[in-house]
Amino acid sequence: MDRHQNDSRETGETRPAVKMINIDSEDAGQRVDNYLVRILKGVPKTRVYRIIRKGEVRVNKKRVTADYRLQDGDLLRVPPVRVSEKAPKANPGAAITQKLESSILYEDKSLIIINKPAGIAVHGGSGISYGVIETLRNVRPQERSLELVHRLDRDTSGCLMIAKKRSLLRYLHAQLKEDKVSKIYNALVIGRWPSRKVLVNAPLLKNTLRSGERVVTVDLEGKRSKTLYKVLERFSHDSETATLVEASPVTGRTHQIRVHCLHAGYSILGDDKYTPDEDNRRFREFGLKRLFLHAARLKLTLPDGKALTIDAPLPEDLSEVLETLRS
Template identity: 45%
Template sequence: MQRLSVAEDGDGQRLDNYLAKTLKGVPRSALHRIIRSGEVRVNRGRAAADTRLALGDELRLPPVRTADRSDAPAAPPREFPVVFEDEQLLAIDKPAGVAVHGGSGVAFGVIEQLRRARPDARFLELVHRLDRETSGLLLLAKKRSALVRLQDQFRARETGKVYAALVAGHWPARLKVIDVPLHKYLDADGERRVRVAHADDGGGQRSITLVKVAHAYAEHTLLDVTIKTGRTHQIRVHLAQAGHPIVGDDKYGDFAANHAIARGSYLPGLRFERMFLHARRLAFDHPADGRRIELEAALPGDCSRLLAHLGDPY
């Protein structure tokens, strides 16, 4: 057994995130498995993945096998388009296809690349996360106090997050609220998946998504989506279960339609090889002075080109 005492860099972190940082090379699926089984103890008691750690907490961990990272490539230094930055925080426009952090088969992500690009930064941590294939606004804290205050806002749902999503078919304008519980599970390959919770799931979490039609096209609809709860894959699963999967979604979307758009057979002259989900707006209270910050990130060029190829909206 391994025993750890939480230092200042772990104060306020979720248990699963702390373990991912501490036990480098262990897949997140394995970390969640040992947490669920009760093998991880915090101050001698069982804890959940979202348990917030405090300075001085005592952790007991079971033996785990870490991947050999001696030959793993170091994260290359990389800066990302900056939307807002001051001494407290950094907001970037994350491109699609880039993970926010390493793990689960990904050698490195945004946070590792930014730390390499900013070797003098004393503190730099993710405030929240975006799926690898989701582009748009991503918030990072440059001070521990800022991280705690911003994460408190996210947990209390005091932030405003709006996503642009292009979905298949004609979204019914009357469908503005999706209040459907979701259940997380691991598939046969150990991949994290989410489904609509059944009555016998027990672990289903209430999940609320607000949907507004931005533009309607001949065979697609561009939506503004606001999430009131921050569940894993929430937007993707909610829109798919409503019968309108996100274009390019390789987990919950229409494989044949995605393939046709990706290879250019659906729209001649255009290949679209990503998921059309973009975090376009983020609002929060500044962690230092409380002023309301509202940030915008324009649609990426590939998304704008796809919309132009769909013709005039109506």
């Protein structure tokens, strides 16, 4: 830290000097505006775009526009940006930190895969200071770039990928876009799912209600969406029936599996958004207290050609529900 930054702490302001940054292969390919937003923590986006428009940001001594993509070997000039320091955020609690560290299923120099516990958001926002990614960044400050490869709903447990290098992030995003990453989920649905129903092919459209709540519906104007299904086990207890299914999304849309199950007529139990309250209430007596959706397996090919398969064990709370239904 330079002398100006040390002196300015008494006044509550940070006065950084001009920064000259050599762009390497890890940061190459990013738009310059997105890169600046990431490294200039606490600086409003409007300010970032202003310094680009005014020509204060230079690449190889030349002015650039916000959509310029950084290249390996570029020399980026970042002007001094005065930022009033905010009160430091509270660190994530020891409980969530320990929970995430103990949930790591796989790690190498570029990738982390965790068995995300239900109830923990993948990122902060909407009143949540720390999610999975903020917690990992906090406990691993030595990592230059930790980024979510994909997302899971807060109440969904299971396999979640976090890239430790931007080169791997770009690679996996391309693999996901080309449907080359296999994601397999376990879901407990209401009723008796027919063995012959192996595909739900229905376009999905995001909607925002007046309350601000986001919901997804089947709509011809939506994006193409396909999910493959396989029956794993059926349960019958008195008049109640349920089916444990394996769901493999071919595409990756928001709430895809949840809405496709609803569309098929067999909504996921414990889903407070898409499943009728009376169905959820009846299955609480079997110990089901949350969404029964678990990302059980990931299959992918790493950049070096190595095939990787990762299994996430079903959490204890969901396993106990199945045991109760069996008995």
